[in-house]
Amino acid sequence: MRLLVLGGTEFVGRAVVEAALGRGWDVTVLNRGRHAPAPGVTALTGDRTAPGGLDALDAHAGDWDAVVDTWSAAPRPVHEAARLLRGRARRYVYVSSCSVYAWAPPAGYGEDAPVVEGAAPDADRTDYARDKRGGELAAVDAFGTEDSVLVRAGLILGPYENVGRLPWWLGRIARGGPVLAPGPRDLPLQYVDARDLAAWILGAAEQELSGPFNLMSPQGHATMGELLDACVRVTGSDAELRWTGPEVVLGAGIEPWTQLPVWVPPGTDMHDALHAADVSRAVATGLSCRPAGETVADTWNWLRSIGGTAPHRPDRTVKGLDPRVEAEVLAGTGGVSDTTP
Template sequence: MRLLVLGGSEFVGRAVVTAALGRGWEVTVFNRGQHRPPPGVRALHGDRTAPDGLAALADGTEWDAVVDTWSAAPRAVRETARLLRDRAGRYAYVSSLSVYDWPRPAGFTEDEALVTGAAADAGPTEYAQDKRGGELAAVESFGADGSVLVRAGLILGPYENVGRLPWWLNRIARGGPVLAPGPQDLPVQFVDARDLAEWTLGAVERGLSGPYNLTAPPGHTTMGALLEACRRVTGSAAELRWTDPEVILAAGIEPWVQLPVWVPPGSESHDAVHRMDVSRAVATGLVCRPAEETVADTWRWLRETGDEASSRPARVVKGLDPDVEARVLGLPAGGS
């Protein structure tokens, strides 16, 4: 298989490249050249937002499939897909569950109502609208039968450039009392970027098309198991102090952002993020590794390379301020 990855040097794109190389595929990456891709690829450079930014792709080369992870204004997807529609067999666009309209019921499937996509000739708008616009742009050129829309949920794993799991690992490694958002048995759904990559490559290889919700099945792990795994892999003596959701919300702590991954049980947000139906993806080959493996490998990456979780500052999760954490736990400021 000859694969073109648009991006290919960070997080999900990097996982796709690594998985494709592991399958013995011939891989080309196209990006701005700001980060080094895995060895063994052909690298082309260009800026998809600039005039003539796609010039490096205009030489007539053909590929069996394209994987695109673009998250900003959908114009870039439209222009790239139009350029490649007669030179690539299939277009896989890594989208997001954010394309579903709000509120999303527990167990929502690919048939749930969608947001209105951003116009392809508009500048960047909201994340959800841009992602839906990207989907529409891919389908416009490759058709419903030639495009795969990977509607990913929460993505974790090595090279994460948003900072969710790295924040928890670094916080727990620091030790002391840790505000652990309860309840411990709260279900959590996420997909390891490497498992997303393997499914996506399998999808284009088998000629799948259409939208797929892509995250681990319900019951994959819990908030308690995830944080306990963080404690085990870091070797930390941190004390996880499980705290009721009501206490956390009353303190003005923002779920998901200040306490990454966590959203309170029974809320629309929990249903929307951690209760997605993924039976279609599972039926077509999705296999998810144990949560502890994701945690351990992410910690190993952080230890080997330093904290590289911040390559896109506007999207980086800051986590909980230590003084706020101490106040909620009844400790002196900086007491953790």
């Protein structure tokens, strides 16, 4: 297979590239050249936001079995790339987001749930949901519904993460001491390891799939307790998880998802939207998700290999809880101590 990845040096793009190389595929990447590409790829340089940013791609000889595009800003660059590549690629895989669904999708929502309105394939930047939906429309506009794949990913974790969710938890737990663990401990989580996402994408190209797919683990694949227990285990720290009820966390003014990454309180629209999607279509077409402990361990090993500080995308919010706020909440409640491995 011949694969073109637009991006290909960070997080999901890097995972796709490494998975494709592992299968012996011929891989080309196009990006701004700010990060070193994986060894073994054909690297083209271009800034999709600048005039002439696709010139290197236009001049490159050959065609591809599939294109993978991870763009997440204004839809216009997706529109321009897809239009340029139609006729040179058989399938366009756009890594979208479950954020494209109209808020708030109910628990168990499938790919036929209503999507946000007001998106356009050639629009300038608006907001994340409409930008991603616009990217979907751009892919379909150029490749049609039969030759485009819309990967509606949810929470993505794993090595190379540059968003700051699992790396923050690992860093916090590695420091040890009492840790504010947002409960309940058995809160079900739904996410996907970037490498499992990449494997499914390559399988979609091989199977010539088309259409939208919710792409995250089955509901309850892991719990908040399993995720944080794994963080304690792999870091080997003396961290003491103190499980604290959602009402206490919210009462302290702590923001779910950002100040306490991954976590959102149960019984809310936010939890239904982020951790309760129907992924049966993806599972039926080959999605397989590794255990949470493996994702945590591999992310920790990667963090240590780069000195312990994860890269952070400048267009994403900074994640994590101020240590002073954490200490104040724990001092007021004590939490429930639980260090069960």
